[in-house]
Amino acid sequence: MKTNGESSLKHRSWEAVSAILTNLYGKMPEPRIAKLKKLFLLAAFSAKDGVIVELGTWHAAGTIALALGSKVGNNLPVYTVDTYTYRVGWASEVYTQADKDVAVSMVFKAGVDDIVTFVQMDTDKALSKWKLPIGLWFWDLGIDQGSKELVLYDDFMKWEKHIMPGGYAFLRDTYDRRFGSAYALQNLSGFSVIENNPGILVLKKDE
Numbered sequence: 001m002k003t004n005g006e007s008s009l010k011h012r013s014w015e016a017v018s019a020i021l022t023n024l025y026g027k028m029p030e031p032r033i034a035k036l037k038k039l040f041l042l043a044a045f046s047a048k049d050g051v052i053v054e055l056g057t058w059h060a061a062g063t064i065a066l067a068l069g070s071k072v073g074n075n076l077p078v079y080t081v082d083t084y085t086y087r088v089g090w091a092s093e094v095y096t097q098a099d100k101d102v103a104v105s106m107v108f109k110a111g112v113d114d115i116v117t118f119v120q121m122d123t124d125k126a127l128s129k130w131k132l133p134i135g136l137w138f139w140d141l142g143i144d145q146g147s148k149e150l151v152l153y154d155d156f157m158k159w160e161k162h163i164m165p166g167g168y169a170f171l172r173d174t175y176d177r178r179f180g181s182a183y184a185l186q187n188l189s190g191f192s193v194i195e196n197n198p199g200i201l202v203l204k205k206d207e
């Protein structure tokens with residue numbers, strides 16, 4: 001059954017979703033919880049149309065928060081992009097091929113496999129084929145160790161043409177200048193800043 005906004009909040013509140021995520025992933029650090037809560041709320045109450053895109057799946061916690069939010073809101077399909085190849089992130093975290101199996105199994109356990117599509121490719125390749133209008137775009141690629149480039153801002157500029165008027169972008173890792181948020185904000189046009197807190201930058205495309 002398609003559910004809608006505030007009336008279903010009682011039944012599908014963040015607290016309920018947080019319990020599902022804790023059950024799947026165990027206790028998580030506060031910044032991660034804040035990210036997941038923001039994803040749930042944006043998907044449930046902000047994204048109105050189009051599709052939801054997540055860049056960077058890892059073990060799919062964000063994917064599940066988005067998908068559960070979408071089910072409270074407008075049932076928008078969720079596309080999540082990851083190569084699932086070996087990488088070392090900026091905090092020395094290691095990503096491997098095995099992450100895909102974990103992600104698929106978590107999405108299945110959370111009961112959101114009906115609206116989630118895994119896109120296994122590099123984000124630039126996904127972008128080169130992209131056709132669907134985006135109502136909520138989420139950047140969570142992390143930064144490769146040693147990278148000094150403004151990757152986040154570059155990716156946002158490459159994808160933003162696909163974000164619908166009135167659509168949202170949530171950029172992660174915006175607390176450090178070298179990751180791009182300060183630069184992105186200086187050069188922002190066609191978007192309004194909805195929230196700018198450490199780790200969370202939410203933009204809305206002008207209608």
Ligand SMILES: C[S@@+](CC[C@H](N)C(=O)[O-])C[C@H]1O[C@@H](n2cnc3c(N)ncnc32)[C@H](O)[C@@H]1O
Binds near residue numbers: 099
């Ligand atoms: C920080 S994790 C994603 C966390 C996830 N969104 C969550 O909420 O738990 C970053 C992921 O981005 C993927 N990644 C990094 N660069 C990528 C690229 N250029 N194309 C596709 N995936 C990439 C890595 O493989 C890794 O799984």
